Amino acid sequence: MAVRTFIEAIRTTLAQEMRRDPSIIVLGEDVGLKGGVFLATDGLQAEFGEARVIDTPLTESMIVGVSIGAAINGLRPVAEIQFADFIFPAFNQIQSQAARMRYRTNNAVGLPMVIRTPYGGGVHGALYHSQSVEAFFTHIPGIKVVVPSTPLDARGLLRSAIRDPDPVLFLEHKKLYRSVRGEVPDTDYVTPLGSAAITRAGTQVTVIAYGLMAHHALEAAARVAEEGISVEVIDLRTLRPLDTETVLNSVRKTGKCLIAYEDNRFGGYGAEIAALVAEEVFDYLDAPVTRIAGPDVPGVPYSHVLEDWFMVNPDKIAAGIRKLAAY
Amino acid sequence: MDVSANQPGDLAAPGEPGARWLGVAASAGLTRDDLLGLYRVMALGRALDERMWILNRSGRVAFVISGQGHEGAQAGITWALRPGEDWLAPYYRSITAVLRMGLTPREILLGSYARADDPSSGGRQMPNHYGHIGRKILSVSSPVASQVLHAVGIALAAKLRGTGEVVVTSTGEGSSNQGDVHEALNFAAIHRLPFVYVVENNGYAISVPSARELPVDDVAARAAAFGIPGVIVRGTDVVGCYVAAREAVRRARAGEGPTLIEAKVERLTAHSSDDQQTRYRSEEEIAAHRALDPLPAFRGQLRAAGVLTAEAEAAMAAEIGEAVEDATRFAEAAADPTLESASSWVFAEDWPGERPPAWGDGTGRD
Known part of the structure; x- marks a missing residue:
């Protein structure tokens, strides 16, 4: 069994899921050639190409809104918001659109999409690179909110989130990215959502x-x-x-x-x-x-x-x- | 700015000799059946819209937001699409466009009455928030222009999956100021997505005239910022709307990227059933705008060209009248949603663990 950091668990799970399911795309700021500011998507564009790993303009509402449309038309987007502090330009798209689509269409339209974002303080990130945003989103019926704390759960929960038929906000504490290591099996296990x-x-x-x-x-x-x-x-x-x-x-x-x-x-x-x-x-x-x-x-x-x-x-x-x- | 699509319209004023107009339509690829089909969907949109107001004023439905005055642009533009194969992300004035794309009068009035079988939302949304995913009509919501990004996402998926689908969305000119529109056009243009953005410019954002919401005369001018064509058409020029849309759809399907089409239309009603437009528009202005109604304009063109005979017009009016009556009877008699259904479909599956205790759920039950 491999010992991995938290960020390695995220990165390798994204790659495994993209190999398993060609409908998964990744989009966000700097997620392509650079591999993300924390390198969570490092190597994905080289393996899966520019069509499936998309560097977006600095437009968070677009990142989420386009993910919604892509999910409607047969893709499974995994969007990255570079820092949770920057998610608020997309709040309308998350709260009024993504979270309500299934309810407002009476189950005609579901949105299998994930929004990953690093959150949390203790990393000298100051006011705009440290925020915990979960309360804004846990208040909203219609979006699942997931916060893993170990590499084991990071993999198992990310798998569940990507395979889920509804939108999931996936919060990754940035202080855990490289400070936490743990055993991560290479089996196809999942950690179910809604389970403490x-x-x-x-x-x-x-x-x-x-x-x-x-x-x-x-x-x-x-x-x-x-x-x-x-x-x-x-x-x-x-x-x-x-x-x-x-x-x-x-x-x-x-x-x-x-x-x-x-x-x-x-x-x-x-x-x-x-x-x-x-x-x-x-x-x-x-x-x-x-x-x-x-x-x-x-x-x-x-x-x-x-x-x-x-x-x-x-x-x-x-x-x-x-x-x-x-x- | 490309305004060449205006030219057929300049030939098409009511009262012009019809043969020349018919020649323009024919050269655009429109048959007599197409022209009659365009007229029928416009007339149906108008008749159904007028019925919704009657139902509202007689206390049968609580709300209506109208598409009257927009019918020519909506019919002409959506005529370039393949219903059931291409996508429409409409807005709340899109009654004629959604009829063209396959929503039926019965289905629209089920939404006005908020009945259980309303295919748009099962009675959950306000009236005229159209949607039918099986017919590729995206669900409308009230925060304006939010659907433009969804349309671009649908187009991104169409491109990646190689489906050949084209996606059209429309908003008013007021909504075109939203940041989401600029973010959407930017991304769609970068990736040359099969996307058409239609602005139905009726000159008012509820009460605010366009001079107070736009620093330029034409929303189409903004297309230049994204390196895409911005085309202006008039809503009274149905054939011109079709010609512009046909070229935009051709570009989209060929991988040449998006187009912005601005249709100059009239808003012939108040913003909604809850608005009193004489508070901000003079009676003279409202009357002047009535003279630019696309429905009699197009009818006059069809008559002059000999496409619409008196017999055909009467038969169509009778058929549309019966369709509206049938839809009204059907929706009036349909069942309301059950209370048991109200908490369904927050997610694909229920989470009973989140339900409050029976004594503390606010219903007063023991």
């Missing part, structure tokens, strides 16, 4: 996370374990559709729930998890549902001092766990 993973079993506190935070949650859980606190960690993997049963079953067991997310706290994705837990398993709770999240400033500042202040890290999560455990 329990990445550490525990009994006293449930910590729910995704993306980079799934790693920080595990590190925090390991630290507090030395203090005798037993933490169960859930990596959501798919934010929508949400695997509610895995979340609720864990909180029924532990009675305490902490959600860690990197996005701004107010109205962030963790608020929906908190509401779900409060509505569905209130009788099991022994402590307030807690969020550890980014501060409510408009973006991640550049200075390393300020960026460290912004970012959720294992220390902050561990502090939250200790408070909950002591409650």
Whole structure:
């Protein structure tokens, strides 16, 4: 079994899927000859040609809108938005068009398309290369939102996303691209969408996370374990559709729930998890549902001092766990 | 700017000796059957559109957005397409164009009544948001010009898959200002896609006249920025619209890339059933625009050329009248969507795990 970085898992899976299915195309800014600014599409144009790996103009709405049309007419586009921070010119095409096409045509038209985009901070990317955008899109019925945290899931979830009959937003935390390695089987496995993973079993506190935070949650859980606190960690993997049963079953067991997310706290994705837990398993709770999240400033500042202040890290999560455990 | 397609129209004013006009039509490849077919779809579009207003004003349907005044451009341009084989990404004024591409009067009124069997959306969208994927008519949405990029994507797939399909989309001139239009023309021109962009310029973006929405007289001038032909036609000149579209479709099919066709048309109604156009247009101006109605103009040309006899005209009017009556009866009697269907088709499969608990779903049920 090969050990691969996260970005290698993305790149090799794209190539494997394009070999398997000639209807798959890749389009985005710099995805061709350069192979993408993070090299996620490196080598694809050389292997599959300019017709299937398309360098687009700097027009994000076009990247998504043309993908919608191509999906209508028999292709399976995998679009890349160079940074998640730049996705907003395409918001209308995602929210009003891609997400609504099946519903508004009463199931006459489905859109098998994927929008991949790097997101997240901690890489000195400042306000416009660090943003977590998931909450804008998880609010929208009709688009699936996927956030892998390991090379294994990056491959399995990307396969599922590409083969899915509906639009999928595939968020890749850019800090994981080269910092995380893991075993990735060369089999044709898939990781199903809508399925969370329990990445550490525990009994006293449930910590729910995704993306980079799934790693920080595990590190925090390991630290507090030395203090005798037993933490169960859930990596959501798919934010929508949400695997509610895995979340609720864990909180029924532990009675305490902490959600860690990197996005701004107010109205962030963790608020929906908190509401779900409060509505569905209130009788099991022994402590307030807690969020550890980014501060409510408009973006991640550049200075390393300020960026460290912004970012959720294992220390902050561990502090939250200790408070909950002591409650 | 290529305005050569205007020339047949200059010969085709009502009252001209018909033989010369018929010669122009014949040289464009239009037979008498084509000319009668063009007239029929225009007249049907008008009759169905007028029926929708009656149904709205009598309280039977809640909304109508109209294509009256646009029939000549829509019929002439779509006559260059192969229904069922080429694609149309219409907009909300495209009633005549979608009739030409295969949507039926019954299907259109099922949408006006928002019935379960409405093929455009199953009663989910507002009236006149046309669509029928089986006939390659793309679903209309209300955010204007968003479909232009979809049309270009369909054309990209047609090129990559080698299907030979041509894709036509249309918007108003107001919508032509949207960034998506410029992004679409840019990409389509770079890749020489089989794509035709039609601007139906009726001079108004709801209430705003074109002088307040365009710094140039003609949207077609913008084609130069993308290195593609920009052609101007008049909506009263049905044959001229066909000639321009035929050349655009030929270019598209031959791999020579997109064309922008600007059709100067009149908006003979308010923007929609919820608009009062006398707030921003004078009665005199509205009356003057009525004189540019393409339907009597084309009828006059056909009569003068001896193509449309009084008997044929009467027979066609009776047939269209019955089609409209039939569609009204059919849609009036059709069933509403069921409440059980309302949450279907968010995705291809249901995700019951996302449903709220029965006591907390906002319906007040226990």
